Amino acid sequence: MVTAIQIGLGHWGFNWTQEVIPNVPSIEMLGYVDANPAALKRAQDELGIAEELCFTDLERAAKAVDADLAICTLRTEAHYPVVKRCLQLGLNVLVEKPFASTIAQAKELVQLAKDHGRVLMVSQNYRFQPAPIAVAELIGAQRFGSVNLVSIDFRRHAPSQGYRYWDMPDPLLADMSIHHFDLMRMVLGDEPKRVSCRTWNPEASPFGHDPIGVATIEFEHGTMVSYRGSWMSSGPATPWAGEWTMDCSEGEIFWASRDNLMGKTGPDRLVVRPRGGEAQPVELTPSPFTDRLGTLAAISKVIETGSTPARFSSGHDNLHSLALVQATIASAAQEGEWVDIAEIMASA
Incomplete structure (x- = not known):
């Protein structure tokens, strides 16, 4: 079982929370992070997520729970700073495409993942x-x-x-x-x-x-x-x-x-x-796992086994896309x- 936190519960992030994450059995959710309290309240009201699992700050969430994986489903311009901080905190990362706004940012994140021995995957679903x-x-x-x-x-x-x-x-x-x-x-x-x-x-x-x-x-x-x-x-x-x-x-x-x-x-x-x-x-x-479910199931398996399958959309691979x-x-x-x-x- 891979423990995870999700960061970003806006329009598309909420869809991940509702339709993707619950359908990958190898993922155990420990927390949800969004700077907008209204987004967290919606997840609580409509999806039944417990209030104690919701955080408005990534740093607090990372200290409160022992997670293996960060599922980053934020707006594009937030990908680089949030993914960078997640890797620095020792989390493996699955992030929506494009995973950075520039090649320089993308290369930095790939190197950071390598330096910290963490998996960085782009959700090329x-x-x-x-x-x-x-x-x-x-x-x-x-x-x-x-x-x-x-x-x-x-x-x-x-x-x-x-x-x-x-x-x-x-x-x-x-x-x-x-x-x-x-x-x-x-x-x-x-x-x-x-x-x-x-x-x-x-x-x-x-x-x-x-x-x-x-x-x-x-x-x-x-x-x-x-x-x-x-x-x-x-x-x-x-x-x-x-x-x-x-x-x-x-x-x-x-x-x-x-x-x-x-x-x-x-x-x-x-x-x-x-x-x-x-x-x-x-x-x-x-x-059994297609589209976004496939990306989440794939990184879960890599974290659990340490083995990277063919055609895995790692950050390093995705640099070329x-x-x-x-x-x-x-x-x-x-x-x-x-x-x-x-x-x-x-x-x-």
């Missing part, structure tokens, strides 16, 4: 779905040879889907595309080399910053990725992980994942087509000029 796991295994086994070209489409119409963050900088690249960029790295088992990106904001958009973008991403082993994402699409909505077509030397792989919208859910999909053959649906293996996000933003600011990932990583 899209990794914990049946389709991307199966695809990563197919690619790793070279089932259809090398991957030449990947095409990814993400389409959603934010104004009609309850989107809330109209003034967020880079609402596509930083808030949404980071999931897709992280999945690229996971399923390809490769790292991005350079990127060219353009973004824009259409007329009548409620967004303060660009909600649409296209990017070309070159990976170290030669795979080229064509990425198209839109928060203002009037076309058929894709699953949250997008729709992927992977053109390989010996066949084609199509998959889509995390298909839920407005109260409706559907299964992950995976179809393979050997070169010259017929399309074949692949039956996917279900997991964060760098890809920042490279696409930098390229868009330069009207699509190519930006090398190594330059972004070294800029810190």
Whole structure:
């Protein structure tokens, strides 16, 4: 059993408290922290959390309880200082993405976790779905040879889907595309080399910053990725992980994942087509812990066993996903000029 405290019970944090944490049996909650007493009172009233488990100060909570893990579900700008203090207090940390605002901050947190012998995990929850796991295994086994070209489409119409963050900088690249960029790295088992990106904001958009973008991403082993994402699409909505077509030397792989919208859910999909053959649906293996439950169950197991599984989204691993996000933003600011990932990583 892993003992934990949660820090941040705002809109998204409350959802973690209500829907995620109670459904991972290996987690025992010892405390909840939020600087806003109203957030704590809501958790007490609506979720039945005992008042003695609630704290308005991280330092007091850490002294009052003997926890193994801090579950950090705060707003993005608070990630760096809170995660840093948690690591200094000797806690392992699971934090929402992006785990820092800059590469320099992210590198500092990774080094701090290493220095203190603690686990730092970023909740890249899209990794914990049946389709991307199966695809990563197919690619790793070279089932259809090398991957030449990947095409990814993400389409959603934010104004009609309850989107809330109209003034967020880079609402596509930083808030949404980071999931897709992280999945690229996971399923390809490769790292991005350079990127060219353009973004824009259409007329009548409620967004303060660009909600649409296209990017070309070159990976170290030669795979080229064509990425198209839109928060203002009037076309058929894709699953949250997008729709992927992977053109390989010996066949084609199509998959889509995390298909839920407005109260409706559907299964992950995976179809393979050997070169010259017929399309074949692949039956996917279900997991007892998917999505955010998967991230929480994964770090719990690492803390309990000391063994890190394949495709674990550690802070060190996630540096590369964060760098890809920042490279696409930098390229868009330069009207699509190519930006090398190594330059972004070294800029810190």
